[in-house]
Amino acid sequence: xxxxxxxxxxxxxxxxxxxxxxxxxxxxxxxxxxxxxxxxxxxxxxxxxxxxxxxxxxxxxxxxxxxxxxxxxxxxxxxxxxxxxxxxxxxxxxxxxxxxxxxxxxxxxxxxxxxxxxxxxxxxxxxxxxxxxxxxxxxxxxxxxxxxxxxxxxxxxxxxxxxxxxxxxxxxxxxxxxxxxxxxxxxxxxxxxxxxxxxxxxxxxxxxxxxxxxxxxxxxxxxxxxxxx
Amino acid sequence: xxxxxxxxxxxxxxxxxxxxxxxxxxxxxxxxxxxxxxxxxxxxxxxxxxxxxxxxxxxxxxxxxxxxxxxxxxxxxxxxxxxxxxxxxxxxxxxxxxxxxxxxxxxxxxxxxxxxxxxxxxxxxxxxxxxxxxxxxxxxxxxxxxxxxxxxxxxxxxxxxxxxxxxxxxxxxxxxxxxxxxxxxxxxxxxxxxxxxxxxxxxxxxxxxxxxxxxxxxxxxxxxxxxxxxxxxxxxxxxxxxxxxxxxxxxxxxx
Numbered sequence: 169x170x171x172x173x174x175x176x177x178x179x180x181x182x183x184x185x186x187x188x189x190x191x192x193x194x195x196x197x198x199x200x201x202x203x204x205x206x207x208x209x210x211x212x213x214x215x216x217x218x219x220x221x222x223x224x225x226x227x228x229x230x231x232x233x234x235x236x237x238x239x240x241x242x243x244x245x246x247x248x249x250x251x252x253x254x255x256x257x258x259x260x261x262x263x264x265x266x267x268x269x270x271x272x273x274x275x276x277x278x279x280x281x282x283x284x285x286x287x288x289x290x291x292x293x294x295x296x297x298x299x300x301x302x303x304x305x306x307x308x309x310x311x312x313x314x315x316x317x318x319x320x321x322x323x324x325x326x327x328x329x330x331x332x333x334x335x336x337x338x339x340x341x342x343x344x345x346x347x348x349x350x351x352x353x354x355x356x357x358x359x360x361x362x363x364x365x366x367x368x369x370x371x372x373x374x375x376x377x378x379x380x381x382x383x384x385x386x387x388x389x390x391x392x393x394x395x396x397x
Numbered sequence: 398x399x400x401x402x403x404x405x406x407x408x409x410x411x412x413x414x415x416x417x418x419x420x421x422x423x424x425x426x427x428x429x430x431x432x433x434x435x436x437x438x439x440x441x442x443x444x445x446x447x448x449x450x451x452x453x454x455x456x457x458x459x460x461x462x463x464x465x466x467x468x469x470x471x472x473x474x475x476x477x478x479x480x481x482x483x484x485x486x487x488x489x490x491x492x493x494x495x496x497x498x499x500x501x502x503x504x505x506x507x508x509x510x511x512x513x514x515x516x517x518x519x520x521x522x523x524x525x526x527x528x529x530x531x532x533x534x535x536x537x538x539x540x541x542x543x544x545x546x547x548x549x550x551x552x553x554x555x556x557x558x559x560x561x562x563x564x565x566x567x568x569x570x571x572x573x574x575x576x577x578x579x580x581x582x583x584x585x586x587x588x589x590x591x592x593x594x595x596x597x598x599x600x601x602x603x604x605x606x607x608x609x610x611x612x613x614x615x616x617x618x619x620x621x622x623x624x625x626x627x628x629x630x631x632x633x634x635x636x637x638x639x640x641x642x643x644x645x646x647x648x649x650x651x652x
Contacts (some may be wrong), residue, residue: 265475
């Protein structure tokens, strides 16, 4: 299998793998949003969907590991490529006009990515680690509180009491939008999906996705912050 | 004679004695430069002035001075070949600048393009990439086939021609924030991959050229598109997407 190793250690292979992990993460983001937005309309629907996602074996033992691999690969390779790219120009220009030929978002993926990574650390601390601990360490798969109601909605709303946390969530989603404004269409280019007929549409769809999904998450965070007191 | 008044300019020029020695920016003044002169002619005037002052002239690459050889490089005011689109430095004219301007003039910056002296860089990494696959083997045995005997779709012939207009100047590498050579290599891969004559060796070609590109120390493509904007020949990012497809398909189907 040396061809696999050779392919994925080449510049093009790595970009391909970055793009594949990105496409999976964007799909994940979409379904995460679809579930979270229900919390604005109905605690019951949100609880039912959360319980299904949290206990379904396909989600837990097939999709979740893929997600974790995709997240870890995407940020580890992001750092590896950034280091290699920095090394490819040892002496910097005294005068460089990047803004003349490319977008700010495209040149600063590492910084928008770093903020999203910091957000993920907080998000895992807030939700994922308590979930894993309750379900797989304490062995409580019921998803219920002491009063017999599902705990998911209560746990989420409680997190958004804190204005600092809510503020950081909002900031991280703004940076995520910037990351996606370049990342969405870039992922298609990296896998070679470019065609005069479809690429303009992909770019438009990418801009809509990059703004609408993070804006939706910001709305959810602010909604619960403002209504949960 | 031009009716324009001559330009007085401050030039910040990178001076470096050799590859091994450290370089630095030096400041020079030039006066009464005709707005109709080309940027390279302005550099010639600077050099004559330096020679008269008993100083060493600035070394820079140039050859045809009509935008086709790809020799003139120079990173001018933060852009490859300076302001303006679809031009090389020899096609840049001083009318693009204003009296009293300060102009930064630097060599292409990339680890794979080491500075030879001042503004001249060693672009032989491109030659080594070409030697790895940028050709079609023609093993003739007496008779050469008529080139027009093979039917080629018009749009493919046009795309191959567009890719083949790459002059290998290295502006893509210089402009890329990662010093990536993807636009150059993809143009060379494409011009052959699009034509029946090139398809015979297409798989080995793309694999070998990408391998050498990586070994030479160019960075990775992050699709910022700066290369396409700064390319004097307007080579399209379509070529990079095609090279990605060619490479991935060759990795799966190749030997």
